[in-house]
Amino acid sequence: MLSDDKYSFRWSDIGDISLGRSNLGNTTNVAVYRLMQYTMRSVLNSRFGSELASEMFYESGKLAGQEFCKNRLNCNQPFNQFLAQLQEQMHTLNIGILRIEKIDLENMNFVLAVAEDLDCSGLPITNETVCDYDEGFFAGLLGVYTNKDFEVKEVDCWSKGDRVCRFTANLKV
Numbered sequence: 001m002l003s004d005d006k007y008s009f010r011w012s013d014i015g016d017i018s019l020g021r022s023n024l025g026n027t028t029n030v031a032v033y034r035l036m037q038y039t040m041r042s043v044l045n046s047r048f049g050s051e052l053a054s055e056m057f058y059e060s061g062k063l064a065g066q067e068f069c070k071n072r073l074n075c076n077q078p079f080n081q082f083l084a085q086l087q088e089q090m091h092t093l094n095i096g097i098l099r100i101e102k103i104d105l106e107n108m109n110f111v112l113a114v115a116e117d118l119d120c121s122g123l124p125i126t127n128e129t130v131c132d133y134d135e136g137f138f139a140g141l142l143g144v145y146t147n148k149d150f151e152v153k154e155v156d157c158w159s160k161g162d163r164v165c166r167f168t169a170n171l172k173v
């Protein structure tokens, strides 16, 4: 076993929130989430450069998507039901409002749009997409469900001046 295995993510790392936060409960403020994300991005950018920092966010999102799929979704149901459950979960957990814009099961390519995205809705316009974590998240989810490797790219983002984040998902070649 590798020595750094103890740092590998397990769903149990999230802990027993109802036990630990009996008064404050299960919710926080979106600003707090973004404060962590964008300070972390800032540090990773300055230590490793923006390209590697983006890759780290993508990879973390992918791991999150894989674990989310295994722990919060039923991966053994028909694809439409799987997507409906994902949509419902993303709404319930206030991640964003998911709309499936294109499903091509034959070629395994999809277009997903997220309105009111947790990561970027309301951000200043920088003309760059910022949702690397979400790209990875969808790649992880689709990867576990289909047992194939996906490449997900954000093509529209609030921070590019769009009203929704839009992602294309294709099989990795």
Ligand SMILES: [Zn+2]
Pocket (backbone or CB within 6 Å): 117, 120, 129, 130, 131, 154, 156, 157, 158, 159, 164, 165
């Ligand atoms: Zn975005």
